Amino acid sequence: MTQAPVNVTVTGAAGQIGYALLFRIASGQLLGPDTPVKLRLLEIPQAVKAAEGTALELEDGAFPLLAGIDIFDDAKQAFAGANVALLVGARPRTKGMERADLLEANGGIFKPQGEAINAGAADDIRVLVVGNPANTNALIAQSHAPDVPAERFTAMTRLDHNRAVAQLAKKLNAPVSEIKKLTIWGNHSASQYPDIFHAEVAGKNAAEAVNDEKWLAEEFIPRVAKRGAEIIEARGASSAASAANAAIDHIYNWVNGTPEGDWTSMAVPSDGSYGVPEGLISSFPVVCKDGKYEIVQGLEINEFSRGRIDASVNELAEEREAVKKLGLI
Ligand code: NAD
Numbered sequence: 061m062t063q064a065p066v067n068v069t070v071t072g073a074a075g076q077i078g079y080a081l082l083f084r085i086a087s088g089q090l091l092g093p094d095t096p097v098k099l100r101l102l103e104i105p106q107a108v109k110a111a112e113g114t115a116l117e118l119e120d121g122a123f124p125l126l127a128g129i130d131i132f133d134d135a136k137q138a139f140a141g142a143n144v145a146l147l148v149g150a151r152p153r154t155k156g157m158e159r160a161d162l163l164e165a166n167g168g169i170f171k172p173q174g175e176a177i178n179a180g181a182a183d184d185i186r187v188l189v190v191g192n193p194a195n196t197n198a199l200i201a202q203s204h205a206p207d208v209p210a211e212r213f214t215a216m217t218r219l220d221h222n223r224a225v226a227q228l229a230k231k232l233n234a235p236v237s238e239i240k241k242l243t244i245w246g247n248h249s250a251s252q253y254p255d256i257f258h259a260e261v262a263g264k265n266a267a268e269a270v271n272d273e274k275w276l277a278e279e280f281i282p283r284v285a286k287r288g289a290e291i292i293e294a295r296g297a298s299s300a301a302s303a304a305n306a307a308i309d310h311i312y313n314w315v316n317g318t319p320e321g322d323w324t325s326m327a328v329p330s331d332g333s334y335g336v337p338e339g340l341i342s343s344f345p346v347v348c349k350d351g352k353y354e355i356v357q358g359l360e361i362n363e364f365s366r367g368r369i370d371a372s373v374n375e376l377a378e379e380r381e382a383v384k385k386l387g388l389i
């Protein structure tokens with residue numbers, strides 16, 4: 061081991077994403093093969109026993125990088141000293157339920173968690189919100205952590221990004237490794253916009269390679285945007301292993317950088333780029349380097365993209381208004 065353990069707090073540790081996520085963190089896939097981790101698991105009191113069961117299995121993995129596991133039902137304790145916080149615990153959307161219905165149900169969870177992060181997390185804290193509605197939950201947590209730089213609060217659209225890469229690769233009969241510079245804009249919801257106009261396949265423009273606007277508008281975009289619902293319909297439960305995989309990818313790239321010549325998608329507090337109102341936690345193309353991310357600048361946004369980006373961003377603005385009215389921010 062080459063460095064001191066990094067404290068990783070995971071909420072909702074006894075849930076289905078938690079079960080898929082924790083073993084991969086313990087194996088070193090979140091931060092890299094030289095970084096030992098200490099897991100700090102947060103659950104509601106009724107689920108602490110199940111989290112303890114998962115901790116027994118983690119122990120049985122004999123992971124060389126796993127330097128300890130602590131389990132809490134108190135947010136202040138769970139986030140004390142946290143370097144990375146994965147906010148997964150929330151109520152998953154069930155069949156027929158829209159994300160907006162979840163605002164009120166979940167908002168209450170993220171206010172105390174933001175306060176706890178503010179009170180006790182480490183100075184280099186990085187937060188990823190996975191629990192839905194992820195963008196607005198991140199906004200709630202961030203607004204209750206005034207002492208933490210706002211840009212440390214992010215929400216997950218990497219699953220959408222990965223889904224879009226996979227669908228595009230399939231359409232073009234190309235390996236996923238050849239697809240670069242795809243972007244998810246906006247909200248992690250059915251209004252999101254997967255943009256292939258700047259994407260590349262084997263170094264060539266992907267939109268030109270597809271050359272099929274009907275497929276783009278009527279198949280690709282809805283397929284990616286509604287993939288969460290498709291999984292729920294097929295599995296009878298929301299995506300879990302693919303969501304855990306995306307959370308690993310998001311933090312890994314944030315900490316270790318994005319590959320040269322590519323970018324990824326992260327929902328981050330807007331600085332006004334691309335006309336997205338400042339402060340909204342919206343998905344953008346980002347490049348990560350030296351442990352920081354930056355929104356990719358200077359992309360030309362065509363008319364097809366503009367309307368779709370605006371629609372998703374408007375939904376985020378409406379969610380912000382709704383949680384304001386509920387007194388959650
Ligand atoms: P799950 O119901 O299996 O697990 C959620 C866990 O969170 C439960 O164990 C529950 O006890 C716990 N929990 C609830 N309130 C908590 C609190 N205040 N503190 C700590 N833990 C708490 O759900 P899941 O399938 O693991 O999904 C978790 C969330 O992730 C859901 O909101 C789901 O919609 C969301 N999700 C997001 C994405 C994305 O791409 N952003 C993808 C898939 C799922």
Ligand code: LMR
Pocket residue numbers: 152153192219287288289291298299
């Ligand atoms: C997903 O994208 O799979 C999740 O956000 C599930 C959902 O609630 O749509």
